[in-house]
Amino acid sequence: MAMVTISDIARKAGVSPNTVSRVINGNAEYVRPSFSKRAARIRKMADKMGYMPNAAAQSMRSGRHRCISMLAGHVHWGSAFSGDLLIGMQKTLSSLGYNMMLNILPKDEIEAGKELPRIFRENSVDGIFIGIMRSVPEWLESLIADMEIPKVWIGSKKKTDCIHHDDFGAAYDITRKLIGEGHAKIAYMDLSTSAEALDRCHFSVLDKMNGYLKAMKQAGLAPQVIRSPKTLLFDQRSAYARDNLFDKDMPTAVISYDLHFAGRSFLCNAWKKGIEIPGDISLATFAEEESFEDDLKISSFVPNHKFAETAVNLLYDKINNGNKPHKPAILPFDFVEGDTIAGPRRKNE
Structure with missing residues (x-):
């Protein structure tokens, strides 16, 4: 089956290929109210025809590769994420057109200094979640800073670019x-x-x-x-x-x-x-x-039910604002009103 092109969609919709391109790529001009119906019709037609955007071409145009790294420690108890957190983060990333991959931090500083830049370069990473919150190597923060990639620390307390609970x-x-x-x-x-x-x-x-x-x-x-x-x-x-x-x-x-x-x-x-x-x-x-x-x-x-979404939006903002430092995001915990608290039956002696 031949690949559907923007020109194919344009002919079917009766518009120019340039118009289709702008609609599919989310150009602001074509999401104004006066263009919303036409834009919706074009997107629906593209979906029906099975159009698949060329990721490589989009990356070249935008400078974005739509890939985020979750950097974990080599021992599970030292990392900040659970299955629920990873699922929540990936759902939010998907809604923004991103995918997440998991990388393990090498134990040795020299090895990490070689491997991490190579991994991030080869996988065209746009940003990093640092999910290591216990036994964090002293050299990690400077190593990440030297790579000048947007980052957010998960479950760590830093002066900037972090998210944690109160x-x-x-x-x-x-x-x-x-x-x-x-x-x-x-x-x-x-x-x-x-x-x-x-x-x-x-x-x-x-x-x-x-x-x-x-x-x-x-x-x-x-x-x-x-x-x-x-x-x-x-x-x-x-x-x-x-x-x-x-x-x-x-x-x-x-x-x-x-x-x-x-x-x-x-x-x-x-x-x-x-x-x-x-x-x-x-x-x-x-x-x-x-x-x-x-x-x-x-x-x-x-954990706060908005933690994953807030973390993703924090990194997304950094990717799109020139990697400017962001103040810490401090979230309250959610409280479960269970059955294990009551007034004292015994005297407080």
Whole structure:
């Protein structure tokens, strides 16, 4: 079957090839109200005839290659994206005529200095999402800057060109919510980052804890931060939560840094001891998505539903404004009103 050309569409529509070209390529003149009906008719005809634009020719004309790189770390826990985030980003990119490819950052600085420019050049990348938020090499930022490609950091806190959640605000707000429910003995638990690692941790570790501490201080309440002085192995975390949380001075509410480690360690120990949630103790946490444990819907902060779309639009703006620096995009978490928060049944002694 012969390839449909712009001239074929022009003959069928009774207009000039130049008119068809401008309509298909989105020229502003042909999206004005007075031309909208004709433009819609031409586009519909092009679709019906099976017209496929020449991507190479479009790239030459526009200087855009319609390809975005998602740069990930070589360990999965160091990267900022989930399947839902990738799907959301690709959907938004597709609506803008872009596709995304995944690239893995080499471990070695010299190798990365050779490989990344080659990968981006050979794949004609227009922009980069940097999805590495933990164990970020010190040399990465200068390496990316030297390539002068529009970039957006995902889940990292930078002076410009980044998008992340408001961890401090979320922890502050949930602590205030629990205080408003009548809780005075509220603990904050993080089993992922030890005290000895706080000088090199992800910003969310300190922001969440400091949001909690600020709310407790404002309310004149004594804080209780549960954090191991040394790094815990996976099989040590549940026991640490048991030994440091569930004693005679057990709080009436707990805020956990995450659901995966701290939250589930809390739940496991509570159920083993016959402690009712939220009757005996309330739980609020941070999770990747709306979550259930048995018949309990977990009260949790989850990623903002506009995160993927906002990230894509941020990079798209940089691609189209000459790569000018953009102020950080800071999004609130979405809150899931679950079944694990209630007023204290026990006295706040």
